[in-house]
Amino acid sequence: MGLCQVENLLAILFTVYAVSFASTVEYEERAAREGWLRSEQEMKWLYEEWGVEHDKSYSEQGEKEKRFEIFKENLRFIDDHNRPENNHTSTVGLNQFADLTDEEFGALYLSAPINVSAEPSPPVTSRYAPKAGQVLPHTVDWRTWGAVSRVKNQGTCESCRAFAAVAAIEGLNKIVSGNMVTLSEQELVDCDQRNRGCQPGFIYYTYDYVVRNGGIDTDWRYPYTGVQGMCRRNRARAVKITSYETVPSYNEYALRRAVAYQPVSVIIEAHSRAFRFHRSGVFTGECGTRTDHFVTVIGYGREYNGIDYWLLKNSWGPSWGQGGIGKIQRNFGGAGKCGILIQSVYPVMRWWAPSDADGEGTRGSE
Incomplete structure (x- = not known):
């Protein structure tokens, strides 16, 4: 991989991280302002309870921590979606997919678009x-x-x-x-x-x-x-x-x-x-x-x-x-x-x- 390719890859990764970080910060600021932010400890407890309920275990080193970060992001989405002022016609909740990214979920549980x-x-x-x-x-x-x-x-x-x-x-x-x-x-x-x-x-x-x-x-x-x-x-x-x-x-x-x-x-x-x-x-x-x-x-x-x-x-x-x-x-x-x-x-x-x-x-x- 050439130097330019490496620089482009790093730029992309930095952009993805910055967007994710900005989204998380925005969520936390809004949640703190409106009084509905879950603490890190509460999310950790929920993660452990959820893992027992859905019989989740991870063999690779660091995988559990990685999945926790994804779990937190999905939990933030669920909490935000269910806010009454959003006026959604449906509610969402934790299920067995809560430790998966959108891309992983699609690859594991959905087909490519069927013609x-x-x-x-x-x-x-x-x-x-x-x-x-x-x-x-x-x-x-x-x-x-x-x-x-x-x-x-x-x-x-x-x-x-x-x-x-x-x-x-x-x-x-x-x-x-x-x-x-x-x-x-x-x-x-x-x-x-x-x-x-x-x-x-x-x-x-x-x-x-x-x-x-x-x-x-x-x-x-x-x-x-x-x-x-x-x-x-x-x-x-x-x-x-x-x-x-x-x-x-x-x-x-x-x-x-x-x-x-x-x-x-x-x-x-x-x-x-x-x-x-x-x-x-x-x-x-x-x-x-x-x-x-x-x-x-x-x-x-x-x-x-x-x-x-x-x-x-x-x-x-x-x-x-x-x-x-x-x-x-x-x-x-x-x-x-x-x-x-x-x-x-x-x-x-x-x-x-x-x-x-x-x-x-x-x-x-x-």
């Missing part, structure tokens, strides 16, 4: 297209009908597509059969050869695997390990689907109509720090349409403050949102909040024909 237009897809169905005269429920929450299984955790395996598809299949199976059978994401990681295990992939391939395989095993027979392994030969076909279909894109009403009948897999941009630490309320923060994370829409409604929302089941464990369930703004327009209207997919069972039900099959309250 959904490049994904081979089934024809868009008219099953959930707008229907004249149909009145949909004002509120839907498939948890109240037992059609949402426990929240699971994908870990650092980028297998969110498997969790989003499994949650939708579990939900439809409960609606059709009356039985909640929790299914195997690990089978999809190991056996879906057109996707690449713990690498980012396409959700259409995920659903297509279940159709072509003649079903999917239960998670107690084929439990989740979070790493790609050999595909088991003795797997069962506990739940079968006939096919899968897409909701018309960029159409709030169509997605609402679909969710009134069954849980639906969607892709969103989840890179925002406010989304990463989401705790309660409706997320209305900054985000774009990078489409880097799959989740399952399990309902919709309106918050007491008048904000319409989609109800999401995530795959980041129970410390995200409220037990792993969160809300994101609905009726946002365009591609939807965080791109939620770009790609919506749901499973189909031959004997389930909601398009003939004229609203009678929906679950909600008028």
Whole structure:
């Protein structure tokens, strides 16, 4: 490396440090002035408690101290976000991601932006297209009908597509059969050869695997390990689907109509720090349409403050949102909040024909 390159690198590092230092000083000055600054000791106590709660341990020398500095920065963001005068529609809180930078979180838990237009897809169905005269429920929450299984955790395996598809299949199976059978994401990681295990992939391939395989095993027979392994030969076909279909894109009403009948897999941009630490309320923060994370829409409604929302089941464990369930703004327009209207997919069972039900099959309250 030449002298000029070294000087440029040092200049960049100094600038990053100066900006970070200025941000920290500004935070501390404002916090001290307004009386809400946490002491170093208090943050240390919180860090230790948080580490025990999330079973954190660091083997490399100095790693714990490095992670503490990142933890403090994230804690400052959380404290500042939750200040009442900021008038945010959602709160944030500490979870298992609190010792990660934005870059580390994205690399470990999100995929690179997925080009959904490049994904081979089934024809868009008219099953959930707008229907004249149909009145949909004002509120839907498939948890109240037992059609949402426990929240699971994908870990650092980028297998969110498997969790989003499994949650939708579990939900439809409960609606059709009356039985909640929790299914195997690990089978999809190991056996879906057109996707690449713990690498980012396409959700259409995920659903297509279940159709072509003649079903999917239960998670107690084929439990989740979070790493790609050999595909088991003795797997069962506990739940079968006939096919899968897409909701018309960029159409709030169509997605609402679909969710009134069954849980639906969607892709969103989840890179925002406010989304990463989401705790309660409706997320209305900054985000774009990078489409880097799959989740399952399990309902919709309106918050007491008048904000319409989609109800999401995530795959980041129970410390995200409220037990792993969160809300994101609905009726946002365009591609939807965080791109939620770009790609919506749901499973189909031959004997389930909601398009003939004229609203009678929906679950909600008028």
